[in-house]
Amino acid sequence: MKYISTVVLLFVLIGCEKKVEFDLKETMPLLTVDASIESGQGPTVVLTKSLNYFSKVSAEVLANTIIKDAEVYLSTGNNTHQLRRYDVVLPGTTIPFSYYSSDTANASTIIRGEEGKSYQLRIVWQGKEYKSTTTIPAARKYIDSLWWVKAPNTPDTSTKVVVRARVIDPQPFGDYARYFTSVNNGTFLPGFNSVFDDAFVNGTTYTVDVDKGVDRNADLDFEEYGFFRKGDKVTVKFSSIDKATFDFWRTVEYSYQSIGNPFSTPTKIIGNIGNGALGYFGGYSSRYTTVNIPR
The missing domain is CATH 2.60.40 (Immunoglobulin-like)
Known part of the structure; x- marks a missing residue:
C-alpha cells in the first residue's frame, strides 16, 4: 500500500507541473x-x-x-x-x-x-x-632564475618535468603580472591561471611552479596539464600589467574554469572599454627567461 501511494503521489505531482517556456529575444550584437x-x-x-x-x-x-x-x-x-x-x-x-x-x-x-x-x-x-x-607599468616584479625538476606524483617521471621560477617582488604593494610559455620556439600561450597579484608575496622572494601554457581553443588534458618534457626549450614571458588588465583576465579565467560546473557562481567579466562594449585594452611590459631541459 505504501508503494502504491508513492506512485499515485508522483503522478499527482507530475500532473501539477506547469510548463515554463522562455522567450529569449534576439539582442543587438555588442x-x-x-x-x-x-x-x-x-x-x-x-x-x-x-x-x-x-x-x-x-x-x-x-x-x-x-x-x-x-x-x-x-x-x-x-x-x-x-x-x-x-x-x-x-x-x-x-x-x-x-x-x-x-x-x-x-x-x-x-x-x-x-x-x-x-x-x-x-x-x-x-x-x-x-x-x-x-x-604599461615599469617591470618591477621579475623572474630571477628558472630551472626544472622531475615531475612528482606521476608514473611518467622519465620524461615529464616541472619548471620552477624564483620570483622577486619588491615593495610596495600593487604589482600585477601575467605569464605565458613557449615550447621549442612555438607560440606563447597563457597559463590556465595566468595572472596574479602580490597580495601575499609583496616584498618577498619566492619559488613557484610555472605550469605550461594552454590553448583555450582545445580540450584540456589534465593528465598532461602543467608538465614539460625532457628535451624541451622553455621560454617564459613574464609581463607586468596594470590592475584593469589583471581584473579582466582574472574574471575571464574564473569564468572559463567554471564552465560546466552547475554549482559555480556566475561571473561578471570586468572589462575597461567604455560605452557598453565588451573586452579590454591592456598594456604589457615583458621580460623573457629561457631554460633548456636536457633529454
Whole structure:
C-alpha cells in the first residue's frame, strides 16, 4: 500500500507541473574588443561582434563576427595615430582573420609601447564611439632564475618535468603580472591561471611552479596539464600589467574554469572599454627567461 501511494503521489505531482517556456529575444550584437600594446611594440586590436548565448559556433560564424569597418585610433595625449586594418588567413587554416595595427604608410605618427606611459584607444563603429585607457607599468616584479625538476606524483617521471621560477617582488604593494610559455620556439600561450597579484608575496622572494601554457581553443588534458618534457626549450614571458588588465583576465579565467560546473557562481567579466562594449585594452611590459631541459 505504501508503494502504491508513492506512485499515485508522483503522478499527482507530475500532473501539477506547469510548463515554463522562455522567450529569449534576439539582442543587438555588442562591440567586443581584444586590444593590447607591449613595450617596444605597436598595438594589436581585434574587433568582433558578440554572439547570442545559444548561437552555434563554427569557423564560418566566427569569421562573420570580425569587424572590418571601424575607425581605430591610438593616442599618447600628444600624438595620435590611426590604425590600419590587416586581413590575413590564420596559419594552418583557410579561416580569414582581421586585426588593426600601426599604419606603416604613416610612419611619422606610429606609436610604440614604453614603460611608464599611458595610452588611449578610441574606436568609432556604427556611429558610436568607444574609449579606453591603459598603462604599461615599469617591470618591477621579475623572474630571477628558472630551472626544472622531475615531475612528482606521476608514473611518467622519465620524461615529464616541472619548471620552477624564483620570483622577486619588491615593495610596495600593487604589482600585477601575467605569464605565458613557449615550447621549442612555438607560440606563447597563457597559463590556465595566468595572472596574479602580490597580495601575499609583496616584498618577498619566492619559488613557484610555472605550469605550461594552454590553448583555450582545445580540450584540456589534465593528465598532461602543467608538465614539460625532457628535451624541451622553455621560454617564459613574464609581463607586468596594470590592475584593469589583471581584473579582466582574472574574471575571464574564473569564468572559463567554471564552465560546466552547475554549482559555480556566475561571473561578471570586468572589462575597461567604455560605452557598453565588451573586452579590454591592456598594456604589457615583458621580460623573457629561457631554460633548456636536457633529454
